[in-house]
Amino acid sequence: MQAHAHKLAHTMAAAPPYTRHGMSVISVDPGDPPLAALTRAAQVLAGGGLVAFPTETVYGLGADARNGTAVGRIFAVKGRPADNPLIVHLADASQLREVAASVPPLAQELARRWWPGPLTLVVEARAGLPAQTTGGLASVAVRVPAHPVALGLVRAAGVPVAAPSANRSGRPSPTTAAHVVADLGDAVDLVLDAGPCPVGVESTVVDTRGRVPVVLREGAVAREQLGLATATDGAAATRVASPGTRYRHYAPACEVALAGPGQGATLAAALTRAGRRTGLIATTGAPEGVIGLARFADAAGLARVLYGGLRAAEDADLDVVVVEGVEEVGIGRAVMDRLRRAAA
Ligand code: TXA
Numbered sequence: 001m002q003a004h005a006h007k008l009a010h011t012m013a014a015a016p017p018y019t020r021h022g023m024s025v026i027s028v029d030p031g032d033p034p035l036a037a038l039t040r041a042a043q044v045l046a047g048g049g050l051v052a053f054p055t056e057t058v059y060g061l062g063a064d065a066r067n068g069t070a071v072g073r074i075f076a077v078k079g080r081p082a083d084n085p086l087i088v089h090l091a092d093a094s095q096l097r098e099v100a101a102s103v104p105p106l107a108q109e110l111a112r113r114w115w116p117g118p119l120t121l122v123v124e125a126r127a128g129l130p131a132q133t134t135g136g137l138a139s140v141a142v143r144v145p146a147h148p149v150a151l152g153l154v155r156a157a158g159v160p161v162a163a164p165s166a167n168r169s170g171r172p173s174p175t176t177a178a179h180v181v182a183d184l185g186d187a188v189d190l191v192l193d194a195g196p197c198p199v200g201v202e203s204t205v206v207d208t209r210g211r212v213p214v215v216l217r218e219g220a221v222a223r224e225q226l227g228l229a230t231a232t233d234g235a236a237a238t239r240v241a242s243p244g245t246r247y248r249h250y251a252p253a254c255e256v257a258l259a260g261p262g263q264g265a266t267l268a269a270a271l272t273r274a275g276r277r278t279g280l281i282a283t284t285g286a287p288e289g290v291i292g293l294a295r296f297a298d299a300a301g302l303a304r305v306l307y308g309g310l311r312a313a314e315d316a317d318l319d320v321v322v323v324e325g326v327e328e329v330g331i332g333r334a335v336m337d338r339l340r341r342a343a344a
């Protein structure tokens with residue numbers, strides 16, 4: 001009885017959206033989003049609108065994947081190059097038929113093992129998908145998200161939902177609703193705010209059209225977890241990267257300096273002595289004169305705080321942010337990939 005009363009109170013509290021910068025934001029419980037909020041968001045998608053929503057990785061900016069005009073708005077709002085295709089989010093693997101021309105056994109196997117979850121599979125695209133969704137390619141990237149809000153939304157929508165990360169193109173991906181609002185202002189029709197994303201870096205993109213999976217973008221699911229971490233696998237897996245990995249990415253407005261494991265504080269102190277306004281994202285606290293932006297314990301911890309920390313560096317108007325690197329195993333591969341791009 002008490003649990004029911006609590007749930008009702010939450011549902012009602014979540015109902016009236018508030019507005020920030022003219023954008024409608026609905027706060028929802030990340031573990032148990034109210035149906036009213038999901039239905040409302042689904043209606044926005046059905047009307048050709050854009051909804052920003054949390055996934056387990058980062059926030060996405062969604063549109064009905066079958067609606068070329070709506071998907072075209074995503075590109076305009078993000079300032080995204082037209083040849084960089086989007087990830088299509090599905091409610092379950094059976095929905096693959098709606099977007100894929102064929103589902104090879106490898107894709108079926110990976111979908112069974114990893115969905116819902118942060119693994120994106122590239123398969124042959126079904127004819128009739130708008131060119132905006134596929135970037136004009138013959139393939140399409142798909143995943144079933146694990147976050148209850150994302151999954152609830154694609155279920156409520158009843159259609160495949162095309163959604164890149166909800167940042168302006170070239171900026172760090174958003175891991176909170178505030179990041180989405182900061183980048184996209186009122187260009188989004190509705191934001192579902194469920195707090196910070198649990199993983200913090202994007203999904204792993206894998207091409208499933210060949211004999212073995214080929215990693216096109218490192219991400220939340222590590223190569224080790226896919227059985228692809230040996231040297232030979234690595235060599236086979238460096239064919240063509242995802243179109244999106246060609247662009248400079250994940251870059252904040254200030255300089256990013258990559259420090260070795262455990263070396264962040266020392267480097268930050270030296271930069272400060274050289275007269276630069278310096279921030280630190282590291283396993284230790286900040287030395288005197290350095291602005292501590294985020295602390296982490298391990299690679300998964302850095303994944304969670306990295307994008308927010310880079311954005312905090314900009315907000316603090318720093319000259320340089322020092323980020324301590326982590327070992328390139330597990331999710332550390334994806335984190336170091338993003339860090340190198342940010343520091344480039
Ligand atoms: O975790 C994620 O993947 C998040 C959440 C929202 O799901 N989405 C995301 O989307 O990171 P986006 O658009 O920022 O990155 C999609 C990546 C890009 O590098 C793009 O080039 C690649 O996937 N991609 C999309 N379709 C592709 C295709 N047909 N072939 C190869 N790469 C593709």
Ligand code: MG
Binds near residue numbers: 164165173
């Ligand atoms: Mg992105």
